[in-house]
Amino acid sequence: xxxxxxxxxxxxxxxxxxxxxxSVLSRSSSNELCAYWEDLSPGLTYSMLRQPETGLVMVxxxxxxxxxxxxxxxxxxxxxxxxxxxxxVGHGYVTGRNKRHAEMAAAFDxxxxxxxxxxxxxxxxxxxxxxxxxxxxxxxxxxxASTKVDFFTMVRGEDE
Amino acid sequence: MYxxxxxxxxxxxxxHKLLAEDRRGCPDVDELQxxxxxxxxxxxVSRIMAEGSLYDKDLCALAMKQARGDMIEAIFLxxxxxxxxxxxxxxxxxxxxxxxxxxxxxxxxxxLPGGQIxxxxxxxxxxxxxxxxxxDEQVPKANTSEAGLDDDMPRVLDNLLKGEGLIQxxxxxxxxxxxxxxxxxREPLEFPANRDVRLQNLARGDEGFVLALGYSTQRGYARSxxxxxxxxxGKASLVxxxxxxxxxxxxxxxxxxxxxxxxxFQGSKTEPPxxxxxxxxxxxxxxxxxxxxxxxxxxxxxxxxxxxIVAAVQDEEFVLxxxxxxxxxxxxxxxxxxHYVDFQSExxxxxxxxxxxEEKNISEKQAAE
Amino acid sequence: xxTQQNQVAGFSIPGFSNPIFxxxxxxxxxxxxxxxxxxxxxxxxxxxxxESLNPTSSAILLALAxxxxxxxxAPEMDSIEAxxxxxxxxxxxxxxxxxxxxxxxxxxxxxxxxxxKLKVGSAEYPDRSATVIMMVDDISNDHxxxxxxxxxxxxxxxxxxHVAQEFWYWFEENTRLFPCGVDVIFASAEQxxxxxxxxxVEHASCM
Numbered sequence: 046x047x048x049x050x051x052x053x054x055x056x057x058x059x060x061x062x063x064x065x066x067x068s069v070l071s072r073s074s075s076n077e078l079c080a081y082w083e084d085l086s087p088g089l090t091y092s093m094l095r096q097p098e099t100g101l102v103m104v105x106x107x108x109x110x111x112x113x114x115x116x117x118x119x120x121x122x123x124x125x126x127x128x129x130x131x132x133x134v135g136h137g138y139v140t141g142r143n144k145r146h147a148e149m150a151a152a153f154d155x156x157x158x159x160x161x162x163x164x165x166x167x168x169x170x171x172x173x174x175x176x177x178x179x180x181x182x183x184x185x186x187x188x189x190a191s192t193k194v195d196f197f198t199m200v201r202g203e204d205e
Numbered sequence: 206m207y208x209x210x211x212x213x214x215x216x217x218x219x220x221h222k223l224l225a226e227d228r229r230g231c232p233d234v235d236e237l238q239x240x241x242x243x244x245x246x247x248x249x250v251s252r253i254m255a256e257g258s259l260y261d262k263d264l265c266a267l268a269m270k271q272a273r274g275d276m277i278e279a280i281f282l283x284x285x286x287x288x289x290x291x292x293x294x295x296x297x298x299x300x301x302x303x304x305x306x307x308x309x310x311x312x313x314x315x316x317l318p319g320g321q322i323x324x325x326x327x328x329x330x331x332x333x334x335x336x337x338x339x340x341d342e343q344v345p346k347a348n349t350s351e352a353g354l355d356d357d358m359p360r361v362l363d364n365l366l367k368g369e370g371l372i373q374x375x376x377x378x379x380x381x382x383x384x385x386x387x388x389x390x391r392e393p394l395e396f397p398a399n400r401d402v403r404l405q406n407l408a409r410g411d412e413g414f415v416l417a418l419g420y421s422t423q424r425g426y427a428r429s430x431x432x433x434x435x436x437x438x439g440k441a442s443l444v445x446x447x448x449x450x451x452x453x454x455x456x457x458x459x460x461x462x463x464x465x466x467x468x469x470f471q472g473s474k475t476e477p478p479x480x481x482x483x484x485x486x487x488x489x490x491x492x493x494x495x496x497x498x499x500x501x502x503x504x505x506x507x508x509x510x511x512x513x514i515v516a517a518v519q520d521e522e523f524v525l526x527x528x529x530x531x532x533x534x535x536x537x538x539x540x541x542x543x544h545y546v547d548f549q550s551e552x553x554x555x556x557x558x559x560x561x562x563e564e565k566n567i568s569e570k571q572a573a574e
Numbered sequence: 575x576x577t578q579q580n581q582v583a584g585f586s587i588p589g590f591s592n593p594i595f596x597x598x599x600x601x602x603x604x605x606x607x608x609x610x611x612x613x614x615x616x617x618x619x620x621x622x623x624x625e626s627l628n629p630t631s632s633a634i635l636l637a638l639a640x641x642x643x644x645x646x647x648a649p650e651m652d653s654i655e656a657x658x659x660x661x662x663x664x665x666x667x668x669x670x671x672x673x674x675x676x677x678x679x680x681x682x683x684x685x686x687x688x689x690x691k692l693k694v695g696s697a698e699y700p701d702r703s704a705t706v707i708m709m710v711d712d713i714s715n716d717h718x719x720x721x722x723x724x725x726x727x728x729x730x731x732x733x734x735x736h737v738a739q740e741f742w743y744w745f746e747e748n749t750r751l752f753p754c755g756v757d758v759i760f761a762s763a764e765q766x767x768x769x770x771x772x773x774x775v776e777h778a779s780c781m
Contacts, residue, residue: 060452068455094588095663100291102445104260105298105386108400108502109465109484110360112375114298114386115401117408118488119287120260120443120459126662134586136450140443140457141261182305187349189307192323196315291640293665391642448661449585 058163063154066171070153071139073174075146081170082149091152094134095126097144123147133158228273242266251460251489252276256530257283258390258409260459260488277411277530284531295386297444297453301463301486302360304439311361312433313467319358324438325490361435362465362482372467372480398521403505407498408487410528416493418518419500426516427504431466431483438462438490462487464495468503473511481510584658587622589636596620600637607759607768612721612730614713614767624656630761631679631707632659639677641665646675648684651709672704681709682736689744692756700753703771711735713762723773732767734760742777749774 070078082089101119108115125137125147135155137147153170156162229236243250243266253265257280265283272278308324311317323329362372378384387402389409394402407415422429440458447454464485472478483503485495504518517523527533590596596618603615619629620636626647627635639645643666647656657668672678673691680688695703718733719742737760748755748771755771769775 064452064454071454071456072458092588093591094586096589096591096593098291098593100293101259101287102293102443103295103388103390104443104459105296106301106404106461106486107298107375107377108404109362109375109482110301110463111363112377112484113400114381115404115408116295116386116388116390117299117405117486118255118258118260119292119390120296121264121290122293122445122456124293124447126449128586128588136447138445138447138454138456140459141263183353184349185307186305186354187351188347189322189324190350190352190354191348192308192325193350193352193354194321194323196321292642294641448665449658 058158062167063158066157066167067136067138067150067154069171069175069178070137070150072178073146073150075143075149077174078146078149078153082152085156089129089156091127091129091135091155093125094128095124097123097125097147099123099142099144125151127151127155129155129159131159228271237270239263239266239270242269248490249274249276251462251487251491252412252494253279253283254488255491255494256280256409256411257287259283259287277534281531281534294445294447297446299441299443299459299461301437301441301461302358302363304358304437304441304461304463305458306354306358306437306439307460307490308438309358309435310433310437311435313435314361317361317435318364319355322354326492358437360437360465362467370479373470373482375482394525396522396525397508398525400502400506400509403521403525404484404486404498404502406525406528407485407501410498411530411533412491412494412497414528414530414533415497415501418504418524419497421516421518422500422504427507427512427514427519429468429470429481429503431468431500431503433496433499434465434467434482436462436464436492436495438492460489462489462491462495464492464499466496466499466503470510475511481506584624584653584655585662587624587655587659587662588620589663590620590633593636596633597637600633603766604634604638604759604768607766608725608757608770610725611723611769611773612715612726612732612767614715614765616765619764624653624659626651626653626656627659627679628709628761628763630764630766631709634707634759634761634766635660635666635677635679636663639664639666641667643667643677644669644675646670646672646678648678648680648688650681650683651679675704677705677707679707679709682711682734682738682741684708686740686744689741689748689756694748694751694754694756696754700755703754704756706756706758708734708737708758708760710737710760710762713760713765713767718777720776721769721773722776726773732769734767739777742775745769745775 099121102122103119104117105114106117107113120140121142123139123142123144123146125144126134127148128134133155135151135153135158137150137154139146139150153166157166243262246269249269250262250265253268253276254260254262257265257268259265264286265279268279268282271282306322308326309319309322311321387399387405389402389405394406422431439460441461442455443457443459444453444455446452466483468481468483470476470479470481481503483499485498485502487494487498501518501524505521505524507514507519512519514520600617603617607613607615617630617633619633623629623632635645639660641664643664645660645666646669660666660668669675671691672688673693675692678688678692689706692704692706693702695701712735714733715731716733717731719731721730721732745758752771757768757770759766759768
């Protein structure tokens, strides 16, 4: 991940890279992120721009998967926005109602945008969480795959 | 005469205390943890999420516990809770073709790309009570397959029938972003209802009601001979585009069950004979609901397809006005609450009618004599 | 595209420090102001606000606007910073025409043509009308105008600095539309007072 870190000409991080880490932070757990945060050098502080708040996202879908849009129902989502002393603004959005998780996701998003931290955090925080998520996804997939049907045709004895 | 009565506060407070004690049940038995409910009664939680119209497993598990397993009461709690929360945004429409598949089957095509994946299903079980579950039995471990799943699991109807033009296509209007998407949580139901509103209504509609209506189409009321084109259950990404970011972010997975039916269509003055579609989608693992919803969605497309409306299931006023179990239960159950005054006036009325009749009979009798 | 391009003015101004209690408090103050027309309420302002909006009008919008609320900002109140601030904290839509708004943020210089464009609701839905938030220099209970009507025992006096005579003429016309009509909240740096559509206004100089 760190080897291929894309940078824009102005030195800021590429959108796809940030989208990736935001998604990993959202799918991680609150405890996991708190533990990583405590491992960082102490004294890292941020201020709240938008206090952690639980609300709703209306989940949209499409008729027939591809057609007209409709509102399926809502999902609970918690969000938070913080600002580092160095000026980076981070946003955290997580499904569910865990405020600590949203706050930590926002804090990591802010810190990841600081170029002194980006590579380090991608390697030491984002990559291991991503690996864990991938592993559990693969384990599930292997179990599901065992339920795939192998069809075989029975020979009918009508011709003799 | 109208007599206002007041009272019962003490009885009500005590009834709630008794309820709380009964909910807990015998204290010798371990208290049920919400985690146990969400992990071990997952399909019940799915139903509460679908009909409560709120994706939140932990909260729906808690609602089930508080409601003592009464699903409609739990759904009521969830509907009430959601009204206390602000709405942040609308998601980008979920892409069900990119789901992480847990189950995916087609009843119409045997050899579909990606294969038939049975997943965790009750199908093909013998429906025999498993008494080993009464004890702490050893759970058999799921097998794994090295081969894994195909990366590409195309949605069946998108690929297999469309090439020949044999199936109705799902139209997306060009200036989609300028069109509002109907929302029953914001605007009251109005008729005629568009498909967006119908699908939202059915997605949160009562499973039993939608099931019964779906069954009615199979028994011949507005028969449209349906096949299951595909059912899939799995996890789809929830994607939003926060204004402050200016780009889309994937914030987690939600479990969805999707069903698409293929229905025969004789053709009309404007349309050649072809297959038509019904669509069902629900939060969580909710296969019965998704299939039923697809059947009812197809039946409600009668107007658009120029079919005669001959059955209840095609009548959108009937279907959409009665599908919501919170509305239904509110109105049905409210008649148990005190109606003393209403009933007094009814009583008066019946007494007077009887008196009138009696007097009439007497006077007729006297006239006859 | 840079990830920081959106970190422009407005997206980095903090909102309420305690969104639930702070917005409940502001809601209560607005409700009191509306139900007791002319009574002055003091609002605890958020710690920061956009330059073009004053603290109380910012607080009212943070408390009352959400993603289904259309807000119009008069040119003097409008800025990228204000728009982003409102979008970030409330998700509201900032509209370009006062006729599309549920809240119109104006000041004492705003012309009557703006007020005439505002939604007044319909006989079936008189609630589908706009509310004016007028940023003003000072509000007091000095005797400039006399208010009478529901929520006032006998009469209340109110003085709002620099409000044009034409505004009160317009407001009088507005009250004749009842049950339709527009409600007005005056918002100084720390205080608010309201005159809903139900109120009869007598101007001191007219008497």
